[in-house]
Amino acid sequence: AGTSATVARFAGLSELGLEFSHSKTLDFPAALMPAKGRRPWFVGALVLRVPCFLSFGATQPNKTEHWLNLELYAGHVIWAPNPVPLSQKTDNLGISEERYMAKQPKKSPYFPQKRRNAASCLPFPPISARSFGLIQEKLAHDPFRLLIATIFLNRTRGEVAIPVLYSVFERYPTVAALAEAQEEDVVGMIHCLGFQNARARKCIALAKLWVEDPPVKGKRYRKLHYPNKGDGRDIKPGECVGDDDTRVAWEIAHLPGLGSYALDSWRIFCRDELRGLARDWEGAEAPDGFVPEWKSVVPKDKELRGFLTWMWLKEGWEWETETGRRRRASKKLRRAAMQGSIAIETNGSWILESSMAETSIYFEKTIQDK
Template structure:
């Protein structure tokens, strides 16, 4: 400031201005010291930080005209080849339940060699075809297959038939021991009680060709109204009855299975000339038995309707 300007202010005013300038300069020095300290801390951090952190790009404080990069989609189809250049994914194909080369159905659990009867070679692949030589095995199989997949019940059936090979053995079994064998199938308590009770009734009144028992609403709903369930019919009684109709646990599926695979054997009418096979009179509702009956009729040249039982001649 020149002398002319000094003359415009009094000494007190000049002193006040000088003090203000000193305070302003002091604040600038303080800010400069703070900035310098921050810069030193940042330098130390960048030197001692990990390699991954040191590779981070510095943040841009200002970008007056930010430029956005456009994403260019890569072509999914080659300009030189008609198909996309993608590595094909392997598909998992479920294996067949019946071997295309051997008559025996596939199963991880093979039948044990010590079964009390001889297994048969199946035509269609049903378990009943294999065990049809044993009526006791057919009944046990029907009870185990109730609300159960055959793949899960098959190994349990083999174990049951080896542990309790006869009705007498099963009748004297401890239900808790039976439960342990069939536990994986579910409903083990109810099934075990049913199996043991069935065996006891079997021992008391074994199925034989001369004893038939009434069953209401079988083979169709409304049938058998003139009989009582498990009513013993006389040999000359014209009402319909079944040789295993008195056994606990025997329902529609078990009766259909018995009539297709076991009744002619029990009555000694299998392959007897002039006698119509029992399976021809069965109209099963089961998803496995119905295709089997259709298969049997096709072998004789008939197109069998699994819903109605009507069978027109094949051309």
């Protein structure tokens, strides 16, 4: 019954006047798992052919046995192509990614719009939500751990990196403890993430210098070509500049292993508090006229871009991710932002879409996260 309800909800069978019931035993939850080695968000990871009875209308006396093709997106059924008679010879599972993509029609009668690249999609909570869902929001008051998190998250999905991150925090609860850690011990803990040797060295080196020379207000250093090309050229390596100096420099730029993703994250969530301008990145207890640091950040990371798009929409602005320019959000966009949806990155901007399939994926992910 649960499987039938799931299929009816996501494939829209009830709206088509179709009745659905199993005609054979099927391990449906197991079939939802992506093929080994495939990314879980790959659209073509699985095409499930479910043996079932279909009948049009509640009064139809005879039910016909068919194969029902169900396409899965991120573990959810999102559409059902034409049923195939059960007598027709067909494979059940296991087609390759290449064969799957080659077989796809140029234009689907069910979804005439162009298929989106799943890697460019991001769950977009309502702007009334308390959190966007980034780990940086949770670590905003612990800048050292936030920077360690960026090392783990760089080129690694959050659902893989974050559990390992918390294991490292539990093993090394203080900066000093991580500074004294043996590299091989850290490597063993984070081996599943890949790049474990480089990551371990970066984390330990960062901890050691943090103990010796932590970032403080009034001491800034150059980060060459950040945030723009040419920035930092007028400052010597290792030179420390004060807050009254107008040259581009940053309080954490002397720390090792930090790229633009780490700097962007720290600027958005931590810099205002370090400089004593506000109690947090949202401007709590800030004086009148305060402009938070996040409004001047133009990151290249997809999730940080989505987060800033969400933050600007809270204030009624549509923000361009490539340039940082903004314009007043339309009423339609504000309504979509109030409801939450799926954000699609297109030509440097995040576009909210609220089709049945995309919205269902977002709400299912929200429920799982809780």
